[in-house]
Amino acid sequence: MASHKAFVLGATGVQGGAVARQLRALGWNVATIARDPDSAAAQALGAIGVQVHQGSWTDSVALEAAMVGSKSLFLNLVPVMENPASELEQGREILRIARLAGVEHVVYSSAMFVPVDDPNHILETAFKAKTDLEKLVQTSGFPRWTVLRPGFFMSNYLAPKIHLLYPGTAETGLFQLAMEPTARLPMVDHEDIGKYAAAAFLEPDRFRGQVLHLISEVVPVERAMETMRRVTGRNIRAKYLSDQEVEAMLPSHPLMVLQQVAARLVEALDDGYDAPAEARKWGIETNTFGHFVERHKSDFDETFRNV
Template sequence: MLTVAVTGATGAQGGATARALLSSGHQVRALTRDPNSPAADALRGLGADVRHADFDDRASLDTALAGADSLFAVTTPFEADTATEIRQGKALVDAASTARLGHVVLTSAAHADRDTGIPHYDSKRLIEQHLRATGLPWTVIAPAAFMDNYASGWTLDGLRDGTFAWPMPTDRPLTLIPADDIGAFAALALQRRDEFTGRRIDIASDERTPGQIAEILAAAIGRPIAHQEVPLSYVRTWSADLAAMFEYFTTSGLDVDVARLHRDYPEVGWHSFTDWTVGQDWSALLAPAPARH
């Protein structure tokens, strides 16, 4: 049985990893800035040891990691910026090095080890490089585009109007993965340390075009959905970072060998995009907004 510290435990990837480890009988230290949040309470109810940890408070990281076997590390630029992500990611890696952990699994992004020109991919590449330089046993898992984003934000707003608004051509394939599969793969890597140490693996569960995604969403939701290509110029007015990402998706593409992953790691229980849509509660998500008086 492992004792694994999980950062971002109340978020999508960390939460999925924590649940996968707990279901396999391992001890999970769920690290979060807010141990009293509903998400933290839910993990505590599943048997996790919820502990306070803040990337900007090195002492809290040292305390949270002391005595753990392994670490699942996730960083984000979207709570602040990429400079903050780099600083916090390096601080987490340094704390893991001080704690002399036996294995660190870092979740990054597919193709982040390439010259993509995407700011939040470049920040992850720097954190990957810092991890490798420590000499710690490491694994980098690098997820493709998140399926979970199709049930939130501007995508959800469009679906309410019968439109799948996405900044890519209708026929351009994109590799996809849900958070649950990221967590299952991370748990696999943590449990099979000898097999995965020193490896960087791009991961995805399915590959679909925006046109196919619209059709699958329509079938799951039970109403007509049509893909509408959002101009990159519009995305750029909101985020140059995200515009660069979608431009890369369209030009270079986010290729991942999905068939090989399914063949080599069937225990992950990979979910197709259809599987994922069927598992969502679209009736609640797409309910009409209450009238304002």
């Protein structure tokens, strides 16, 4: 496997980091591009042998140099809130460079989605960029492609994501939720994204042309609160907001709509969907939310240190 080389975008982040670590553990060569190669995350990647090149996704010259020799690409972009459609344009350019580099298998980590009520909503634009990029990945002439659609990240409950998605919650322990207490969230542990991506790179023909939902466990939201409370011993709890309360909060917290979407993601799944059974079809054992919280107990302690 030592001659295999994958280029992993966003390796200093949550999912890209999991993919990079798991490929390195399999003995693959892994390269990435990081805006700040001196950051703690970039240094940690360097320490396990990931080639960290300095540069941004908007720097085509740096990307061309960094991608040389990579036959596999983990494509994982982040919507820019000021211009959510930019994910498509950034992806288009990266795919052009990947073709030049001779990439033979693209694994694109997109997202699970359900339509938002307002077609002009920023989230609808962001989702459209992802679906358009999925189509581009499929039609760009790569010998193999795989699309992964992760559900709701378990890491959303940890810093830094919690500060964006649930402002104030890290300080108080109180999640103000735009969903019913009966909501069920299709959650994904980013290590499971790493497992799916690594499995796809190891068996490209098996994963070729697949569009897969990527879920570790469908978790009732109240159970998620109880698990965090039990494992951390901290006063983590939820208030379930009425529609009127949500309407009143949306102008100052527009990302609250992500919670409404998260609560509806189960609608995209077939009745009786069984995430661990789906994963086992691909030889993957998924984690549970309980595993995740226990593994990240020190991160939860740090995030909720005042609670």
